[in-house]
Amino acid sequence: MRRRRAVILGAGGAVGAVAFMLGVGAFRTRNRPSRSEVLxxxxxxxxxxxxxxxxxxxxPSDWxxxxxxxFFGFTWCPDVCPTTLSDISLWLEELGADANRLIVALISVDxxxxTPDVLADYVSNFDPRIMGLTGPADEVAQAAADFRATYRRxxxxxxxxxxxxxxxxxxFHPDGRLASIIDFHEDRRFAVPKIRRTLS
Structure with a gap:
């Protein structure tokens, strides 16, 4: 089985301490970012x-x-994206009918x-409740900025x-507040309890 590896960004391996703990990837910074800048x-x-x-x-208002x-990813991703989307599909199945309350989206960084057609073909391999989102490069960049996600070509x-x-x-909770982040490296048995707390 292919070994999991997270694809993260960072100059010289420097990883902001808060970002590392949250599992959202590395944020390049000379000074430790404030909580509001990371979340x-x-x-x-x-x-x-x-x-x-x-x-x-x-x-966002639609949600x-x-x-x-x-989850941020792309259809040509060799391992992290299909692994994560497969995990999400399993989590949704484990949640049963409660999963129907969730908005679940893959936002493409590519x-x-x-294109929408390429995403349609890609997400058809996973749970049908997962939507693929794409758009102009500036809108993708805005989404990444809002989520404090990072990506680069x-x-x-x-x-x-x-x-x-x-x-x-x-x-995210129904009122739009961040609930939690499921790190790629963390034990998958903790994922569904995190999602259940988000639903409550």
């Missing part, structure tokens, strides 16, 4: 507009009053390749590229 803003204060895998516009689970041979990105799963 995602409430859903109701986010300002992005993206398009889902069915071609519909989605805004008002619902618990939310968000809008150049991840990494060149490969022959003009190809991959994406480094935050690997945590963000959980």
């Amino acid at each position: 995602p803003v409430p859903i109701g204060q986010m300002t992005w507009t993206l398009t889902d895998h069915q071609g519909r516009l989605v805004r 008002a009053g619902r618990p939310v689970m968000v 809008p150049e390749r991840d 990494v060149a490969k041979d022959a003009g190809d590229y991959t994406m480094d990105h935050t690997a945590g799963v963000f959980l």
Whole structure:
């Protein structure tokens, strides 16, 4: 079985202590960021507009009053993304009918390749309650900024590229407040209890 590895960002391996503990990836900074700079803003204060895998516009206001689970990734991701989406599918199954209350979204950090049609094909491999979101590069950047997620394009041979990105799963209460973050490295048995607390 392929060994799990988180794809995170950071200059010289420097990882902000708070960001590391939350599992949201590394934030490049000379000084330790304040709590407000590291934690995602409430859903109701986010300002992005993206398009889902069915071609519909989605805004943060559409999620008002619902618990939310968000993961950043991309369809060409070799391991972290399919592993996490498979885990999310299992968590949703374990939650039973309660999972229907959740908004669950994959936000692509590779809008150049991840069109709605490409995302539709990709998310069809996982639980049907998972939506794929993409959009113009500036809107993806705004979403990442609101969630305090990080990503960057990494060149490969022959003009190809991959994406480094935050690997945590963000959980929000129905009122839009951050509930928790499921770190890629943490024991998966803690994930469903975290999600259940988000639903309550």
